[in-house]
Amino acid sequence: MKATVDGEWRSPVADAVGLKWGIPAGALRYWRSSAAHVFVLPPQGDAHSVLYARFAPAGSTAGARLERGAQLQARLSDADAPVAGLVRSGEGRPVELVPTPLGQVAACVVRRVDGEELDTDGLDAGAAAAWGGALAGFHQAAGALTSAVPQQQANVFARLMAHPDQDLREAAQILTLLTERLGPGPNVLGHGDFELDNLRWSQGRATCFDLDECGLMPAATDVASAVRDLLGSTPDVPEHPELLDAFLAGYQQSCGLAVTLEELQVHRAALSARQVLEAPAILDLDATVLEATGNGWLKELNDSLAGHYEDQRNIVLSTAQALAQVE
Template structure:
């Protein structure tokens, strides 16, 4: 996976990949971080925790990326280790968190392999809460036991189980309300007219080219997908993963959900997978459960679509700069590097698909 950046503790940690769509603006991350004291406590988190019966100071800062995440560490609560996730209610990230949490609760009730959802004191899975930084949508999950695997730790069997688990997720989610066959949305057309493209003629040409390719593509099966079924959102027990972080879930083409999951296996060069054997095993595992055959070449255009979505959000995310704040300056630099990688991937994809 390309570099996921998140603020964790006092530094910026490069974990694996910026979220497919939903990185919080840097100003939101900075504002929250300014409320965190030397013991990693925050009055914002305390307001959230109160709705789940947690005393002030129980939640400690963990990271901020697509949402703010605080953890109640071992011994802080009888319910075990808890992760409180929240995002501004007036920001798209808040809406995504709320919708993803409701979907997560529905899957958990159906017995799907997902993290445990912890209800609030009034027995709801999502709360809208007034805090010192404004209203937040919040949800709380229990810690998922199990191992976190990196690509380097995968073998063919684990990759096949990963693919099978995504297919099982699609089955548990049920059929989307929209027609079974549908065109993808077109982020390339939006990017072609965005300010970034106006300032970069080469990007504009590539975006228009890919929009034409997408328009000519046949309709594909839709699923209610996870949207970010990457390894860092999974924990493994006895060869099978449980998932969390459903903020990007929604109705999307099956190939798009697969492409978002296997970005690490695809690598930075479209049409030339970085880990072809593992990718083949993943797709075979997906086919075994779903009955749907997805070929590696079907992932090239959806992968570029994710890159276009992220480039469309770059200006909104990079809304402040502060060289004097080391962690913020480092985070901004990591994001700019990530967006450049997405830019280059989009240009290369246009060359491959013409």
């Protein structure tokens, strides 16, 4: 993708996507790449105001997640749930499979969500409670659509028991027993990444976007994913205990479900374990490619990802150790 973007931040790949939505060639400008490539249509580019074209390779995990999330986002938007609006293509679809110079991609176009972006440093107990209530509201709005979304892959700790790292295997055994004792809890159609950077606030109401991680999951899994920054990296001592308590109180008040700290710890460890299992495929790059001239950015990215996955490994190990001591 980087090689297709010119000095004006345009790309023929984005142009191919834009055509499906009637966006003129050259109007979309590169914004960023993470789970998906994102190009922005500035306010002057279209009567729709600011739009974001998001796409990922069709047939890839990222492409499948984008397609699933866009379909759910469209259904929730049609039901007037507080999610970012999707612009349907010229053929009336919320997501398209588009042939491009780099191959077929799954693509959607999302409207910008106006409002305030909150972060942990600027959060107080009232805002944290509203955040928890907003996640409960998402679960309630999505509840009627659960049959339309597949369940996330389960038994992540069982899969981790086959890992070559002995420490991880032993941690997985401990966490499997804890998971069985706690039970799965009620399932919800979860957002999967209801963190503050995926929300915008207006008059105390949150609107969410980036539903790529959505799926049927235990409610505690979605809560644990949302509050990762409040939990921090030390499993037995939350980094922001007052804000975490307020979030959980807001969630319980809105939907009637209490989520305990122990449940959050185990489900957050499961999220980390899933990333540990995905790491080898993500980091599988030939050393000659990483060291090639002009690929310094790629080596930097690979090193950053390796550090991230090491952090996830440590969360799994430290959670198992802390909860085993409690037992």
